[in-house]
Amino acid sequence: MEQDSSIEKSELEMSSPKRNIQKDKWFVCDPCGIACAVATYIFLVYGELVVLFVVVPAFPNMWVLMAVLIFTALVVLSISSHVKAMLTDPGIVPHERTTEEEILSRRQQGEEIRFCKKCRSVKPDRAHHCSTCERCIHRMDHHCPWVNNCVGENNQKYFVLFTFYVMVTSVFGLAMAAWFFFQCAVQNFEGCDAILPGAVVFIMMIFGVFEGFLFSLFTCIMFCTQIHAIITDETGIESLKKENRNKLKWYDSLKEVFGSSPGFHWLSPYSDPPYSSSRGFSTLQSVLVNV
Numbered sequence: 180m181e182q183d184s185s186i187e188k189s190e191l192e193m194s195s196p197k198r199n200i201q202k203d204k205w206f207v208c209d210p211c212g213i214a215c216a217v218a219t220y221i222f223l224v225y226g227e228l229v230v231l232f233v234v235v236p237a238f239p240n241m242w243v244l245m246a247v248l249i250f251t252a253l254v255v256l257s258i259s260s261h262v263k264a265m266l267t268d269p270g271i272v273p274h275e276r277t278t279e280e281e282i283l284s285r286r287q288q289g290e291e292i293r294f295c296k297k298c299r300s301v302k303p304d305r306a307h308h309c310s311t312c313e314r315c316i317h318r319m320d321h322h323c324p325w326v327n328n329c330v331g332e333n334n335q336k337y338f339v340l341f342t343f344y345v346m347v348t349s350v351f352g353l354a355m356a357a358w359f360f361f362q363c364a365v366q367n368f369e370g371c372d373a374i375l376p377g378a379v380v381f382i383m384m385i386f387g388v389f390e391g392f393l394f395s396l397f398t399c400i401m402f403c404t405q406i407h408a409i410i411t412d413e414t415g416i417e418s419l420k421k422e423n424r425n426k427l428k429w430y431d432s433l434k435e436v437f438g439s440s441p442g443f444h445w446l447s448p449y450s451d452p453p454y455s456s457s458r459g460f461s462t463l464q465s466v467l468v469n470v
Contacts, residue, residue, distance in 0.1 A: 205268040205328075209311055212327030216265060219325055220258065222390055223345075226352050227254050229387045233380050234359050236373035246355060253348040260341035260448040261326055269331030270317035275301040304424070307416050320405070320414040335405070336436050336452040342402040349395035356388050409436050 230250055235243060282294050282301075295302045295315050302308075307319045309329050318332040330338045363371040372380050408414055410429035417424075427435065437445040437452060444450035 205266060205271075207265075207312055207327050207329075209324070209327060212311070212324045215324040216261070216327045219261060222394065223254050223257055223348070226348070226387060226390065227251060229383050230352070230355065232374055233383055234355060237359070237371045238362060246351075250348065250351055250355065253344055253351060256448060257341060257344040257348050260337050260344055263448050264326040264330070264334050264337035264341050265328050267328070267334040267337060269312070269319070269329040270306075270333045271312070272298075272300070272302050272306050272315040272317055274298060305414070305417070318414060319416055320408060321416065330405075333452070335409070337448055339402065339405045339409075339436070340446065340448050342398040342405065346395055346398040346402055349391040349398065353388065353391045353395065356384060356391065359384065409433055 227250070230247055235247055282292050285292055293302050293304065293306070294300070295306075295308050297308050297310075297313075298315050300315070302315045303317060306315045306317045308315045309319060309322050311322050312329050316329045316331040318335075320330040320335065322329045323338065326338060326341065328334065359371075368377070371377070375383070404415075408418070409432050412426040412429075412432040426432075434440065435453060438450070439453070
């Protein structure tokens with residue numbers, strides 16, 4: 180009786196990935212990923228410090244203060260999206276432990292089962308094993324060290340928002356830097372070193388421009404890649420493996436990642452995405468795959 184209860188509980192968990200998130204905390208203890216995450220926060224905070232201690236003291240007017248508020252809001256949204264992408268269970272597949280003999284037996288009975296040799300577990304369609312997370316992830320796109328997590332069914336929205344807000348923050352920061360240099364040139368650079376020495380201001384601004392250019396380029400590429408993957412309903416791994424299956428229409432795929440209908444919640448890292456898909460963990464009818 181107790182064994183039947185545990186089996187039912189396991190089946191319930193397999194059909195509800197959100198249940199797994201509510202019960203367990205998720206964090207990948209990968210030194211490289213942790214270092215990349217910390218570096219991301221340092222770069223974002225550095226941009227905020229440049230704005231507060233270089234731009235504002237040099238030109239303390241209403242328009243600059245409004246720009247600083249917008250920039251700060253973008254930084255907060257970038258960090259929030261990153262934290263959610265990092266600490267959200269990307270869609271781990273609950274273990275359904277079995278043996279290769281049982282798999283063969285089930286196949287002889289007409290079932291087509293996908294089996295992960297590393298997890299020693301049955302896995303549903305669109306699930307792939309991540310060697311860093313050491314689990315099978317449903318609708319896994321890739322493992323990103325910058326968010327120290329896999330990008331999967333449950334956190335793809337947060338990853339897309341992270342790349343989007345960092346891209347917008349970087350472009351906005353570059354625009355502020357260009358405006359700052361223009362105003363300083365008009366004033367023959369008088370007053371541009373209101374708090375810090377002129378050499379320090381110059382170095383901080385040049386490094387900020389370099390950082391903003393690299394981040395805007397990198398996140399723009401990642402954002403466009405993710406949007407393409409969503410509207411084509413094909414993850415990065417599926418594209419590489421050229422897996423054939425039925426795909427959702429682009430609008431339905433967007434709703435599956437961001438929510439039921441377009442709205443401000445699509446742009447909010449504080450709004451949870453739909454954690455289950457119509458073809459999710461209940462679908463185990465596929466081809467036996469050894470990974």
